Amino acid sequence: MGSHMIWLWIGFTLFVLAMLALDLGVFHRKAHIISIKEAVTWSVIWISLAMLFDAGIYFFGGPEPAEQFFTAYLIEKSLSIDNIFVFVLLFTSFSVPAVYHHRILFWGVLGALLMRGTMIALGVVLLETFHWIIYLFGAFLLFTGIRMAFHKEVKVHPERNLLLRLVRRIFPVTHDYEHDRFLVRRAGHLLVTPLLLVLLVVETTDMLFALDSIPAIFAITQNPFLIYTSNVFALLGLRSLYFVFAHVMGMFSCLKLGLAVVLTFVGVNMVLADIYHIPTVLSLVVTVVVLTASIAASMIQNRRREVRNKDLDTAASKVLAPQWHPADDRDCMKH
Numbered sequence: 001m002g003s004h005m006i007w008l009w010i011g012f013t014l015f016v017l018a019m020l021a022l023d024l025g026v027f028h029r030k031a032h033i034i035s036i037k038e039a040v041t042w043s044v045i046w047i048s049l050a051m052l053f054d055a056g057i058y059f060f061g062g063p064e065p066a067e068q069f070f071t072a073y074l075i076e077k078s079l080s081i082d083n084i085f086v087f088v089l090l091f092t093s094f095s096v097p098a099v100y101h102h103r104i105l106f107w108g109v110l111g112a113l114l115m116r117g118t119m120i121a122l123g124v125v126l127l128e129t130f131h132w133i134i135y136l137f138g139a140f141l142l143f144t145g146i147r148m149a150f151h152k153e154v155k156v157h158p159e160r161n162l163l164l165r166l167v168r169r170i171f172p173v174t175h176d177y178e179h180d181r182f183l184v185r186r187a188g189h190l191l192v193t194p195l196l197l198v199l200l201v202v203e204t205t206d207m208l209f210a211l212d213s214i215p216a217i218f219a220i221t222q223n224p225f226l227i228y229t230s231n232v233f234a235l236l237g238l239r240s241l242y243f244v245f246a247h248v249m250g251m252f253s254c255l256k257l258g259l260a261v262v263l264t265f266v267g268v269n270m271v272l273a274d275i276y277h278i279p280t281v282l283s284l285v286v287t288v289v290v291l292t293a294s295i296a297a298s299m300i301q302n303r304r305r306e307v308r309n310k311d312l313d314t315a316a317s318k319v320l321a322p323q324w325h326p327a328d329d330r331d332c333m334k335h
Contacts, residue, residue: 008225016232020110033098039243046237053233057226064280068221071284072230075220075266078259078291079213080238084245085256086205094198096177103180104195105239108202115203116210116231123214124224137215138270144212145264149257163200167192216263219270220283253301258294262287 050073058066091101126133167173171192178184182196217227265286269278 005225012225012229012232016113016236019236020106023106034102034240034243036244039240042240043237043244046233046240050233050237053229065221065223065226067280067284068223069226069230071280071287072217072220072226073233074284074287074291075216075262076213076230076234077237077241078262078287079209079216080234080241081245081255081259083206083209083238084242086209087202087242090198090201090205094194094201096195096198100177100180100195101242102239104199104202105242107199108206109235109238111199111203112206112210112235113232115207116214116235117228119210119214120224120227120231123218124222124227127218127222134218134270137218138267141212141215141219141263141267141270143267145260145262145267148263149260163204164197167197167200173197212263215270216266219266220280254294254297255291258290261290261294265290 054066054069054073057069087105090096091104096104172189173192173194174184177195178193180195181193182199184191184193214227214231217230221227266283269283272278
């Protein structure tokens, strides 16, 4: 690794730490419920920063790495939406007050950054040492994509989480949430709060999602810097995206099928890597077209559902409304 790459890694790491410190220490120092307006604003900020970073890659590295970063970022960003659906179910399952959602996601993202960095480094080493592993990655993505396409209902079972069960065996857990604290001390004893349990489930859930997303990025590029930075920018925007989609998640019923198609396409790309390398631009076009089509299909389906419900309400009102008869007027006149 050249000295310029080392400085790139150091500079990017310092940037991420500064943004996280600014986020928690200034803008979200006090726990509060994130409004959809605030969430949209922060989503625009994180996406804009990612695009500025991509522009820098284009200026200093050329069009190919810039295309790879953008495609990897788009895939990672899209797959993170599936994470959001699960996080909503997790928070509902644990009855987490909305005011603490951002705090859990902040520390969850911080842990995910460290965990994914380790997984990416391991993946790079494995692919350099055992090239045939790319076929396993491809087969795994094919299986995941097909399974996602036919597995409609998402179920969350926190009680099955091994780490959660282990923590409950070792540490006593408070009955209620203790504001935004993960640990409390009572009578000289350290107690775990339910907030920490939720954080542990979020971290282990994200690790499972990373098993899908990171191999998918290896199909686009095997440059560790591009893989990690695209992952980081997608993760940094995950919190604000959560608060956007938590309000409108029911409007994108076809998006899961679109993500399944993207994963399957990426899996095919990896399986055929040594026979035919699908150009990055083509991968980008396929990803954009599939996601756009799934969002459009969701909107059409929602519109049809609204029209159908409206017709049913109109029909019900006609059935339930009292029927007028001339004798009714005579009865009224008698009174």
